[in-house]
């Protein structure tokens with residue numbers, strides 16, 4: 469029997485209030501709440517097809533067979549869904565990232581969101597978005613947010629809360645803002661976020677203060693997003709990003725994600741602000757700078773960042789939609 473080939477499309481997201489730290493390793497629950505914006509154009513397409521001839525799951529990334537390490541979290545998610553659907557079948561997974569060349573952005577959020585949606589349907593499960601978000605979160609917590617479009621919140625999780633999921637706080641057409649990405653280095657980051665946040669939890673003297681402060685920042689940020697107050701969203705976003713980087717830097721051994729181009733891009737943003745442009749910075753577990761601004765200012769911000777020393781390339785993204793699933 470031939471099973472249907474299910475395709476899902478999901479987009480990357482950028483955290484405006486950051487997730488950094490876990491409260492439960494077994495279910496991969498975040499210790500702090502986070503708020504993100506799903507980004508149009510930064511797309512992952514994943515197809516899943518069950519096959520009774522297979523003796524194990526087979527995973528292909530961008531057209532090549534994935535190594536054991538790369539496919540570990542994929543195979544683990546398929547295992548959970550197999551169990552939930554009481555199936556004994558294995559699947560072939562093909563995942564392709566349609567990210568602009570050298571985007572320098574992580575594809576794990578869009579990748580696990582797309583996988584959660586495509587694989588759930590392939591196993592015949594009629595999962596709600598909430599359920600898909602919880603499934604994606606288990607593989608990578610930021611992926612829980614990419615199930616939804618627009619502005620999305622993932623609450624902090626309490627020990628054992630296996631169903632924790634993200635929720636939409638405003639749709640993609642709520643607010644015409646842009647994210648301008650300034651790529652400041654080539655190649656993969658040195659310390660992955662899972663490893664980095666665990667090191668912070670175990671060794672950073674300011675980790676507890678971060679976990680205590682994060683809910684207040686998220687609450688204020690949610691209100692400011694709803695009120696479309698860019699100066700307020702921006703200043704809270706910068707405090708959240710600086711706090712999490714301070715946490716990473718003060719770990720042992722210290723984790724410094726920044727490159728010279730990172731600091732230069734931060735200065736460019738500051739200078740633009742002095743000239744009256746409302747533009748604000750955030751960075752993830754890597755050296756690239758993402759600037760948040762009004763749509764009308766995006767080309768000016770892109771030009772200024774593109775001229776900044778150490779910035780290799782720039783791209784502009786607008787708010788994007790949530791996951792879409794279809795049968796091929």
Ligand code: DP6
Nearest residue numbers: 483486487608609610661662752753
């Ligand atoms: C700095 O979602 O990649 O980008 O749950 O361990 O897979 P795991 O971590 P991940 O962490 C993202 C951290 C961040 C901030 C954020 O996106 O909120």
